[in-house]
Amino acid sequence: MRLARSRTPRTLTKRARLGLRARLTLTYALGAALLSAVLSVITFGLTRENMLTQREQSAMTQALQNASTVSDGLDPGVADTTTIEKTILASLPNPEGGLPVLRYEGQWYPGNALKFSDASIPAALIERVDAGQPARMRTRVGGDPFLVVGVPIQPRGAQYYEAVPLREMQRTLEGLAISLLGASILTTIAGGLVGFWAARRVFRPLLDVGRAADAIAGGRLDTRLPTGSDPDLDRLAKPFNEMAQALQDRIERDARFASEVSHELRSPLMTLAATIEVLENTREELPERARTALDLLSADVDRFQQLVEDLLEISRFDVGAIKLHLEDVLVAELVIQAVSVLGNGGVPVRYDDDVSDVVVRVDKRRFGRVLANLLDNAEKYAGGATAVTIDRVGSVVRIGVEDEGSGVPEEEREIIFDRFSRGSESGNRSLDSGVGLGLALVDEHVRLHGGRVWVEDRADGRPGARFIVELPIVDLAPQTETDLGESEGSEDLEVSR
């Protein structure tokens, strides 16, 4: 996965400030808000117009009727103030709460002076009624809306006015407005929800793409998107899969090449290993210079051999051709055996009682390599490991390899696990035999075992590094219940990463 590491990655589009999903949701909500607002305004306007017209018409009819009643009552003889106010105006029917005012012979007679009097009648209306035309006008009295209708009573030279309160109607309209507002808000929210849902639906395949890309980046090169279920999505999935395939092909080609090279190197190495042994057998007969030469040859053939092995192993990682032979083993025994077998018998292994029954599922030989590489690393760079520790931490077990070297500086703690990195520090490192694949292999192996590895300072504060391998603990109890027949307590795991 070191494709194009040197090149700066190209980004196809600029990133918007808001996320796509948020934008979609917002768009839907705004659309719903706009639509419902327009509908509400229209509904409100029409209803209001309707009610007003109706009101005005009924008020006009009533006023004309009342005017004619008043006209009849205005007999010249009877028409004194008291009669007009108490009898004629008071007896007028006003089903809608109309308040009459009569102007007769230049005198104003309010039916209910407290609520409505001539002072509240707009001058413009009076003018029009004086001109002999029935008219109506809306006005406000004491903050309340009224519709005032004026009817001239021609033969008597009088004018009849009637004020109809519009308060009820306004209340109704206010109620309607509140309902419409509520409905608009609900519609907006619903729109937003629909937008959110739609965005999620549209987004789900994109998230799948993201997950697939993540998986590929994580090394599972054979990850592909499903195709064929949706022609629209296929336009995304197909190029993606083609890209993944191209990537996989390319990586596999590289890895295969490395693997073939390593294979080709095995035959000459075999001859070298055997002839060196023949020479070693005659060591005593060799002159001093030849002996020194043989030692150099022997050491570097070993190193070469190791490098070829490591290269081969790492190319197997790259094509995902690692086959783990997993077994459940006691971690303490595993570590003790690894430390003793691998020529580092002098390193003490320390652990508490709670570790003694801890079981891990590992490929023993690969895990042996992990510890061997860590011990080698300590040997090369820190004068040898001083202790190997095993600690139980919850559901994981941590195996620590400590040394008394100069430690690993903070900024190098990640890159030392890269291939062929040897740490920038100290010139003496470049002189020695490290090939820089050891820790990379440790990292790959441990990850393959579902664990992780890192380096930190020594726990006791003394100078030196502490490499820690963390592995999940295997709970054997439920396993033994179900006998899986012929699986024999170990299993081969084809790892395709």
Add this chain to the structure above:
Amino acid sequence: MGTRILAVEDDERIRTAVKMALEDEGWVVEEAESGEEALQAFARNPSDVVLIDIMLPGVDGFEVCRSIRRTSDVPIVMVTARADTHDVVAGLEAGADDYLTKPFAPKELSARIRALLRRVRTADPSVAHLKFGDLEIIPEEGVVLRDGKEVHLTKTEFRLLVELASSPGRVFSREVLLERVWGYGYFGDGRLVDVHIRRLRTKIEADPANPRHVVTVRGLGYKLQT
């Protein structure tokens, strides 16, 4: 005359170098550069041990192995290019007793051969004659009978069976069996045990898929059912 090893290897330089190194270890080495040549040489004069490179032109290592197995229980060591491929299991199933990965140290090969040639321990008189149902083992004579008829086991299969029979009912872990039969330590390849057990079952069990004698104890190892 010392122990004779037939080394089958097509690469001349490797063959010569390995022959020299093995001779230094005290073995008598005969060479064969192809499968055909190896089979002829073996038929003419069977060696004590056979070393076969799997990657041979023509008749490949597996075939050589199978052919020799038809007539002989000679210890066979397979040389493979890689330890983690199916080659190993296929080689073991073809009848190899052990395997090595190229490049190996000839000293290591010598150690392997010595382990394979080790004789069955017969010091314990209690394992002189063992009977388990239809199965009879006579370690002294190197004979296994099933229903009274002799079963042909390779030396390694026989030693594996005797090892299990030395404590009937006791569970032997792979590590223990690897150590006692092959002379490997903790990091030996457990597949050696698994494949040999499988092979053993096909010979001594009435129904190898449902073994009654050599049974698997999941997570622990194998035992011989009493």
